[in-house]
Amino acid sequence: MLTFEHVHFYYKKGQPIIEDMSFTIGDGEFVSIVGANGCGKSTVAKLIDGLLTPTTGRIKLEQLDTSRPEDLHRIHEQIGYVFQNPEDQFITTTVMDEIIFGMENIRVPKEEMQDRVIHALSAVQMLDYAGAMPHQLSGGQKQRIAIAAIIAMRPQIIIFDEATSMLDPHGREQVLSIMRDLHRKGKTIIHITHHMEEALCADRILLIHQGKLVYDGDPLRFFETVPVSDYQLEPPFTVRVHRMLRSSVPLSADWKEMIRSQWSISSMM
């Protein structure tokens, strides 16, 4: 379990970035963190991972505390972080080395590495690319290798920080499908996004606005009750259609009329 207790954070004194944030994420949850550009999502991700520490307040992973330097190694073993830009992920020269590099960082025993590499590359359907070099891969493939490197480290929590935002629709769908798969296998998934369609994959949405947590709850109630455009977010297509239908089609309309009006509304959007 991950807990934020009244977390405040600033990069520069007098300019608060995260203000009095408290929440708990249980093991095996799939949570989306959403909010406008610059609202503090990546800062929250880095605080979770212990890359940043709270100015005041506390962040705990079970009994570990990100503000205690002696706990950081075990925190890094438990939390994986997939960044936005697949171009930034590669540190080594081949796919295989990349995955080994991550495991070496958390001191995985040598004799376990081969099994873990095979399992991780299979999980992202990239086993045939073990010897490939980064420049031979598409953006989506690079992102899948970054995810494989994390899978091989076997963390409980994986943070995807806008990890789909630079991918084409196919790459994006593959990464989302890997996320769902990891969730089914019991991992805790924290998906940071400003694509509201993607936020619908989650069991729970956290909305951040100017460094404060302003919504924490299930996605359906979120879209029913939160005026997302006030937060520079666009409602998912299905929600927009639903709203327009509700306001433009009488409830007694038969299905043909519903479909006809849905098409004419969608073609206007």
Ligand SMILES: Nc1ncnc2c1ncn2[C@@H]1O[C@H](COP(=O)(O)OP(=O)(O)O)[C@@H](O)[C@H]1O
């Ligand atoms: N290293 C940094 N130093 C100073 N300010 C920063 C730094 N990183 C981010 N910020 C500022 O913190 C705020 C939140 O940024 P960030 O967490 O990256 O937002 P998001 O991920 O939601 O776009 C922004 O105003 C940003 O300019």
Ligand SMILES: [Mg+2]
């Ligand atoms: Mg960000």
